Amino acid sequence: MELKAIRTEEGRGIFTLFPGLCKGCGLCMDKCPTQTLGWSEDLGLYGTPVVEPGHSNKECTGCGICETFCPDCAIKVERINKNT
Numbered sequence: 063m064e065l066k067a068i069r070t071e072e073g074r075g076i077f078t079l080f081p082g083l084c085k086g087c088g089l090c091m092d093k094c095p096t097q098t099l100g101w102s103e104d105l106g107l108y109g110t111p112v113v114e115p116g117h118s119n120k121e122c123t124g125c126g127i128c129e130t131f132c133p134d135c136a137i138k139v140e141r142i143n144k145n146t
């Protein structure tokens with residue numbers, strides 16, 4: 063199983079997912095205001111899919127709500143500051 067962190071840049075967020083911590087509960091997907099999170103082809107702790115951004119027509123805003131709600135600290139979000 064690939065347990066290295068998966069880093070995705072999308073919209074205003076740098077989204078890092080730690081597969082060794084993600085149990086595939088989907089809570090982060092429910093809480094994401096832009097619904098950009100969806101299931102990935104990469105597998106997590108229990109062999110279930112992990113999450114990744116880029117699954118809706120709205121981009122990640124870098125709000126960090128997914129990171130806050132993940133019970134297993136499997137997500138880290140850094141906001142990209144764009145001066146536009």
Ligand code: SF4
Nearest residue numbers: 094122123125126128
């Ligand atoms: S940082 Fe916000 S917008 Fe981006 S994936 Fe997480 S909850 Fe969704």
Ligand code: SF4
Nearest residue numbers: 084085087088090132
């Ligand atoms: S990242 Fe966290 S909240 Fe999202 S599916 Fe994985 S364990 Fe659940």
